[in-house]
Amino acid sequence: MIIIVDDAYWVALLLSIPAAAFTVRLFIIQHDCGHHSFFKSPRLNDFVGRVIGVVTLTPHEYWRRSHNTHHATCGHLQKRGIGDVSLLTVAEYRSLSWWGRLGYRIYRMPAVLLGIGPIYLFVIKYRLPLDLVRQRPALLIGIMGTNIAIAAVIMTLGFSFGFLDVFMVQIPVVLLSSTAGVWLFYVQHQFETTYWRNKEDWNIHEASIMASSFYDLPQPLRWFSGNIGIHHIHHLSCRIPNYRLGACLAEMPALKSLNRIGLRESFACLRLALWDENAQKLISFKGLRKLSPTV
Numbered sequence: 001m002i003i004i005v006d007d008a009y010w011v012a013l014l015l016s017i018p019a020a021a022f023t024v025r026l027f028i029i030q031h032d033c034g035h036h037s038f039f040k041s042p043r044l045n046d047f048v049g050r051v052i053g054v055v056t057l058t059p060h061e062y063w064r065r066s067h068n069t070h071h072a073t074c075g076h077l078q079k080r081g082i083g084d085v086s087l088l089t090v091a092e093y094r095s096l097s098w099w100g101r102l103g104y105r106i107y108r109m110p111a112v113l114l115g116i117g118p119i120y121l122f123v124i125k126y127r128l129p130l131d132l133v134r135q136r137p138a139l140l141i142g143i144m145g146t147n148i149a150i151a152a153v154i155m156t157l158g159f160s161f162g163f164l165d166v167f168m169v170q171i172p173v174v175l176l177s178s179t180a181g182v183w184l185f186y187v188q189h190q191f192e193t194t195y196w197r198n199k200e201d202w203n204i205h206e207a208s209i210m211a212s213s214f215y216d217l218p219q220p221l222r223w224f225s226g227n228i229g230i231h232h233i234h235h236l237s238c239r240i241p242n243y244r245l246g247a248c249l250a251e252m253p254a255l256k257s258l259n260r261i262g263l264r265e266s267f268a269c270l271r272l273a274l275w276d277e278n279a280q281k282l283i284s285f286k287g288l289r290k291l292s293p294t295v
Contacts, residue, residue, distance in 0.1 A: 001015050001016070001019065001169045002157075002161050002165060002166070002169050005165045005168050005169055006165065009168065012168070012169060013172055016169070016172035016173045016176060017176065019173045019177075020172075020173050020175075020176035020177040020180065021177075021180075021224040022224070023055065023056060023173060023177035024177050024180050024181060024184075024224055024225060024226075025223070025224050025225070025226055026052050026055055026056060027052070027056045027058070027177070027181055028225060028226030028228055028242055029048070029052060029226065029242075030048075030049045030052040030053060030056055030058065030060065030063075031067070031226075031228070031242075032045075032226075032241050032242055033045040033046065033048050033049030033052070033060070034049055034060065034063060034064035034067055034068070035064075035067075035068070035238045035239060036239070037238065037239045037240060037241045038241050038242075046060065046061075049064070050142070050145070050146070053146050054146060054149045054150055054153060056122070056177075057122045057123060057126055057146075057150065057174070057178075058122065058126055058146075059126060059129075059139075059142050059143040059145075059146040059147075060142060060146070061139055061141075061142035061143070062126070062129055062132060062133075062139045062142060062143050063126075065132055065136065065139065066082055066083040066129075066131075066132055067083050068238075069082040069083050070082060070083030070084055071208075071235060071238055072204070074189070074207050074208065074211045074212070074235060075194075075195040075196050075197060075202060075206075075207030075210070075211035076196075076197070076199070076202045076207070077089070077196050077197060077198050077199075077202075077275075078198065078199050081131075082131065082132070084189065085113070085185070085186055085189070085190060086107065087190070087196075087273075087274075087275060088104060088274060088275070089196075089274065089275045089276075089277055090274050090275065090276050090277065090278075090283070090288060090291065091277065093274055093288070104273075105273075105285065108273040108285075110270045113182065113186065113270075114179050114182060114183055114186075115179070117182060118175075118178035118179045118181065118182040119174075119175065119178060121178065121182065122174065122178040122181075123174065123178075126143075126146075127143075127147055128143065129143065154166065184215070184225055184228060184229070186269065187213060187215050187229075187261060187266045187269055188212055188213050188215060188228070188229075188231040189211060189212060189213070189231075190269050190272055190282065191213050191259065191261055191269050191272070191282065192269075192272060192281050192282050192283075193259065193281055193282075194210070194211050194213070194259075194281075194282060195207055195210035195211035196211070196275050196277075205236070207235075208232070208235040208236045209232050209235070209236055209255075209258070209259075210232075210259070211235070212231040212232040212234070212235040212259065213229075213231055213232065213259045213260070213261050214229065214230060214231065214232055214249075214255065214256070214258060214259050214260045214261065215228075215229030215230075215231065215261050215266065216229060216260050216261065216262050216263075217229045217263055218263065221263070226242035226243075227242045227243070227245040227246055228242060228245075230245040230246065230248070230249050232255060232258060232259055233245055233248050233249060233252070233255060271284040271286070272284055273285055274287075274288055276291070
């Protein structure tokens with residue numbers, strides 16, 4: 001890509017698609033390293049996770065802590081906010097001011113969730129994610145280490161090939177891969193029959209299965225996404241590496257139809273925005289208008 005960027009930029013743009021796909025696969029490997037499941041050695045998992053984090057722009061130690069918090073609190077209404085997509089219940093949304101409702105509607109717009117959101121998350125927020133750093137200042141060491149490594153790579157490539165050419169190559173890859181990553185995470189939990197419960201009714205084992213989808217992707221998307229679409233099994237046991245998830249699914253036929261979402265039907269998940277505690281399902285803003293104001 002860097003060789004042809006000046007003479008045939010349209011070819012470089014086409015090549016950014018497989019480059020982004022391989023970046024997503026690298027992120028899934030880093031994801032498994034964060035669970036200490038990709039290798040037997042915890043140290044090797046952390047080492048590889050840190051190296052890949054420079055490519056994916058994701059500080060390994062921070063992301064590991066954030067993502068494991070997500071696993072421990074998935075589907076728990078009182079423990080939202082760490083490692084998940086922000087979601088309001090119908091009652092919470094109705095209690096907001098006009099400006100608050102407008103802000104939430106803008107946040108849930110596909111152009112924001114899949115356009116602005118991924119760039120903010122990977123390019124800006126991960127440079128200094130204050131949500132956990134305030135609680136665990138030690139995470140700052142790993143975060144700054146990743147930032148320094150990213151800056152060193154950019155400087156080396158920039159002085160070698162020219163900064164403009166490097167950014168012309170890298171920006172499309174970052175845009176595509178970060179959007180794909182956020183989309184995968186979104187579909188894994190933001191589907192109509194997902195699971196959200198209050199503290200007294202929440203069960204971690206039930207939530208692991210019911211709050212996660214089986215995103216049944218065709219090949220080669222399944223390979224590039226590292227089988228992460230088999231998300232209900234992943235949440236049931238996060239120590240299963242991505243290269244064993246397919247075999248696990250084959251051994252548990254009952255889970256092949258549970259929360260299954262195909263590629264075509266997955267796009268309908270974008271309209272869902274609110275958790276209806278009475279109906280126990282996600283609904284759209286259009287669906288909210290059909291509810292009684294007192295519900």
